[in-house]
Structures are given as C-alpha cells and as structure tokens.
Amino acid sequence: MMSYAALDAWWWPYVFIAVAGWLATDIWRWLGVLVGNRLKQDSAALTWVRAVATALLAAVIAKLILYPTGELKNVPVALRLIAVSAGFAAFLIFGKRIWIGILVALALLIGGQLLLG
Amino acid sequence: MSNPSAERGVHWFFKGARGIASLPAIILMSAFVGFCGFAVEAGIPLGETVFMTGMIWALPAKVLLVGSILAGVSLPAAFITVALSSIRLMPMVAALIPEIRTEKTPTWLLLLLSHFIAITAYVFTMERIRDVPREHRVAFFAGFGTTVTSANIVLVAVIYSTVANLPAMVAGALFFLTPVYFLTSIWASTRDRAGHIAMIIGLALGPVFHQVAPEFDILYAGLVGGTLAFVADRVWKRRSGE
Numbered sequence: 090m091m092s093y094a095a096l097d098a099w100w101w102p103y104v105f106i107a108v109a110g111w112l113a114t115d116i117w118r119w120l121g122v123l124v125g126n127r128l129k130q131d132s133a134a135l136t137w138v139r140a141v142a143t144a145l146l147a148a149v150i151a152k153l154i155l156y157p158t159g160e161l162k163n164v165p166v167a168l169r170l171i172a173v174s175a176g177f178a179a180f181l182i183f184g185k186r187i188w189i190g191i192l193v194a195l196a197l198l199i200g201g202q203l204l205l206g
Numbered sequence: 207m208s209n210p211s212a213e214r215g216v217h218w219f220f221k222g223a224r225g226i227a228s229l230p231a232i233i234l235m236s237a238f239v240g241f242c243g244f245a246v247e248a249g250i251p252l253g254e255t256v257f258m259t260g261m262i263w264a265l266p267a268k269v270l271l272v273g274s275i276l277a278g279v280s281l282p283a284a285f286i287t288v289a290l291s292s293i294r295l296m297p298m299v300a301a302l303i304p305e306i307r308t309e310k311t312p313t314w315l316l317l318l319l320s321h322f323i324a325i326t327a328y329v330f331t332m333e334r335i336r337d338v339p340r341e342h343r344v345a346f347f348a349g350f351g352t353t354v355t356s357a358n359i360v361l362v363a364v365i366y367s368t369v370a371n372l373p374a375m376v377a378g379a380l381f382f383l384t385p386v387y388f389l390t391s392i393w394a395s396t397r398d399r400a401g402h403i404a405m406i407i408g409l410a411l412g413p414v415f416h417q418v419a420p421e422f423d424i425l426y427a428g429l430v431g432g433t434l435a436f437v438a439d440r441v442w443k444r445r446s447g448e
Contacts, residue, residue, distance in 0.1 A: 091282070093275040102254050109284035110271045111261035114292040118320035121299025126313060128300050135300075136439070140404040141432030142297040146325075146392055147408025148415070148427035149266050149291065153385035155413050158273060159244045160378035173386055180390045188229055190390040191383065198382050202375055 164202060172197035211341070218342035222349025225330055231354050233387045234326040237265060238358045240380030243369045248272050252366045259362045263355060264324040265384060267292050290425045298328050305335050306343040315344065322351025329391045399442070404435035 093105050128135060154169050161169070176194025183189045225231055238259070245255040250272060262268050267288050274284035299320050307316060331347055338346045372380075396402055408431040415423035415430075 091280045092278050093281075093284075094278065102251075103257060105275075105281055105284070106254060106258055106271065107261060109274065109281055109288050110258055110267065113285050113288035114262050114264050114267045114295060115321060116289070117292050117295040118299050118323060119317055121296040121323075122303055122313065122316045122320045124296065125300035125303030126307070126316070128304055133440075135297075136398065136400050137432065137436045138297040139301065139398070140400045140435040140439070141428050142294040143392065143396060143401045143404040144408030144411070144431030144435060145291070145294045145424055145428030146388065147405045147431070148412030148424045150385045150388050150392075151409045151412035152416060152423070153266075153269075153388075154382075156416065157381055158269065159240070159247060159381050160374045161381040163374065164378050164382075169382070172382070173389065176386050177389060177393075180393075185390075185394045187233075187387065187390045187394060191233065191386050194386040195379050195382065199375060199379055202378075 164198065165205070168198065168201040168205070172201065215342055215345040218338060219345040219349035221338075222346040222351075223353040225334075225350040226353050226357055228330060230326045230330045230391065231357075233383060234265075234354065235358060235361055236380055237384045237387065238361055239365060239369060239372075240377065240383060241265060241268060242362045242365055243372055243377050243380065244269065245272055246366065246370045248276050250275065252363065255366060256359055256363050260355065260359045262288075263321065264292060264295060287421075290422065293425070293428070295323065298325075299323050302328055302331060305332070306347050308340055308344075311344055319344070319348055319351060322347075322355055325388060325391065327351050327354065329395045332395050398439075400435050400439035403438050404432050407431040407434050 093102060095101070154173055155166065157164075157169075172194045175197055176190045176192075179193040180186065180190025242255065245258070250258075258268050258271065262271065270291050271284060271288050274287050279287070302323060303316060303320075327347075327350060330350060335343055335346070393402070393405060396405065408427055411427035411431045412423060415426040419426055
C-alpha cells in the first residue's frame with residue numbers, strides 16, 4: 090500500500106522522498122523559523138523544548154550505536170560501547186575537543202577489530 | 207557605484223563558505239561517505255541518493271528514510287517516522303534564528319535558509335557566530351550552509367560508484383563516526399544544565415523504549431527524557447535557591 094516500490098513509474102521514488110523526506114523535515118524547520126522569530130530567550134518553555142530535542146537526539150545516538158545499520162552491525166556490541174565510552178571520556182578529559190573523542194573512539198573500534206581478528 | 211555594506215556582506219558570505227575546511231564540515235563529509243555506502247547497500251539508485259542529500263539534508267532523517275524504504279513501509283508511515291524524528295529540527299532552528307537575524311531580515315529569507323540547518327550547521331554557527339557582526343550573520347550562515355550542502359551533493363554523486371568497494375572495516379568506522387560526532391558535538395554546544403541531563407536520560411531511554419515501543423522509541427524517549435530533565439533542572443534550581 091503506497092510503499093516505495095508500489096509504483097513502477099520513474100518519478101514515484103522521488104515523490105516518496107519529497108514527501109516522506111523533504112516535507113517531513115522542512116516543516117519543522119519552517120515552524121522553527123516562525124517560533125524563533127517570536128521566541129523569548131531564557132523562557133521556561135524554551136528550556137523544555139530544548140531539553141526534549143536534546144533527549145530525542147540522545148536516543149538517536151544510542152540507537153545508532155546499539156542497533157546500527159550497514160557494516161557496523163558486524164562489530165561486537167561490547168567493542169562499540171567500549172570505543173564510544175572511551176572516546177567520550179577522552180573528549181571530556183582533554184578540554185571537550187571533539188576531534189580527540191572521535192580519534193580515540195575510531196582507534197579503539199578499528200584496533201579492537203584487528204585484535205579480535 | 208559600490209555599496210560598502212553589500213561588499214562586506216559578500217566578504218562574510220565567503221568567510222562562511224570557507225567553513226567547508228573546518229573540522230565539523232570534514233567530519234560531516236566523512237559521515238556522508240558512510241551514508242552513501244549505506245544507500246548503495248540498500249539499493250537506492252544514484253539519482254535518488256543525490257536527491258535525498260539535497261532535499262532532506264539532515265543525516266539521521268535520511269538514514270531513517272532509507273530504513274523505512276528497506277522495511278517496505280507505506281508513504282504515510284515513512285512520513286510519520288521521519289517527521290517524528292525530525293521534530294528536533296524545530297527547537298534547533300528556533301534557537302539559531304534569534305542569533306543570526308536582525309529586525310530587517312525578511313522572514314522568507316529565513317524560511318529559505320532554514321533548509322540548511324542540521325546538526326553540523328547548528329554546531330558550527332553557534333560556535334562562531336559571536337565573532338560575526340550582526341548585520342552580516344545571515345550572509346555568513348548562508349555562505350556556510352549553501353557551500354557545505356552543495357559540496358556534499360557533489361561528493362555523494364562522485365563517490366557513489368566506488369563507495370561499495372570500501373573495506374568493511376572502513377565502512378563500519380564511517381558509520382561509527384556519526385554517533386560519536388553527534389555525542390561529542392552536541393554535548394560541547396549544550397550550555398544549559400537541563401540539556402546535559404536530557405542527553406544522559408535520552409541515551410538511557412532510547413534503548414529502553416526501543417524494547418517497549420520500537421515504532422515510537424525516539425519520540426517517547428525525547429518527550430519523557432526531556433520532561434524529566436526539565437523537571438530535574440527546576441527542582442535543582444529551587445533547592446539551590448538559584
């Protein structure tokens with residue numbers, strides 16, 4: 090029923106992407122502009138909305154690590170967790186430098202796989 | 207006749223455009239290599255992958271859309287999945303707009319430019335915007351946003367045919383880059399305590415709700431986690447008499 094593969098026409102996937110992708114993301118951006126144009130800084134409502142957004146994003150991050158797509162699926166979950174935890178710890182310890190966190194996490198992920206064979 | 211203000215606007219536009227050589231932009235491009243590999247693996251043709259890159263722009267939304275396509279869900283279901291996960295764009299845009307606009311900035315221009323706002327543009331702009339004179343901030347953001355988006359569209363088109371030959375370990379690492387980058391960059395750009403509490407609770411609640419209600423896990427984790435963080439922050443404030 091109206092899935093991506095439902096119609097054989099060349100344009101259907103583009104319509105699917107435009108509606109489920111472009112419209113589904115840009116309506117929030119447009120709404121954000123309208124809200125942002127009126128927004129009172131430091132209001133309680135703004136703090137709440139920002140907290141919800143951050144928690145949403147954190148849940149996305151956790152899912153990308155625990156239930157990944159693509160090649161990452163073949164890396165043991167324990168190694169993924171160790172790599173991201175160590176990377177985040179290194180990021181915090183060394184003055185919140187993002188590149189240090191990424192370097193440590195990736196080095197452990199790749200190094201761990203080489204060790205495990 | 208030369209207009210010195212317009213000339214300076216062009217100067218700041220190119221200054222923003224030069225942000226393509228910054229760490230956030232380079233990491234984002236690596237993540238796009240990973241996404242492109244995922245799209246190839248999922249069997250999404252070149253034209254549609256490029257179209258997605260330009261039209262959606264936000265990386266997690268694209269990954270979710272490809273996931274929905276793979277699962278064979280209907281258009282309304284895919285729309286709801288992507289829309290729910292993209293609610294976060296609204297507060298991000300709402301927080302960024304007051305930083306870049308002046309009273310004279312037309313709303314249509316902001317609506318147009320808002321398309322270029324995603325996590326990377328948000329982090330990059332919030333970090334640097336204070337060093338840009340207010341009347342040139344829109345130009346600075348436009349320079350960065352249009353350049354980084356165009357560069358990634360070209361990147362995806364160019365690497366599409368070769369990305370499938372990436373060694374598995376490299377492809378896995380590129381997929382790992384995105385969550386690690388999001389985790390560190392969002393933590394670094396969050397300034398309020400409620401945001402940091404929300405981050406920790408959200409990380410824990412994401413997997414919990416994934417077990418309970420996998421269809422709406424992100425939304426539930428966001429609403430419950432964000433509200434808990436907000437309340438915790440209020441209680442903390444009252445206790446410490448801030």
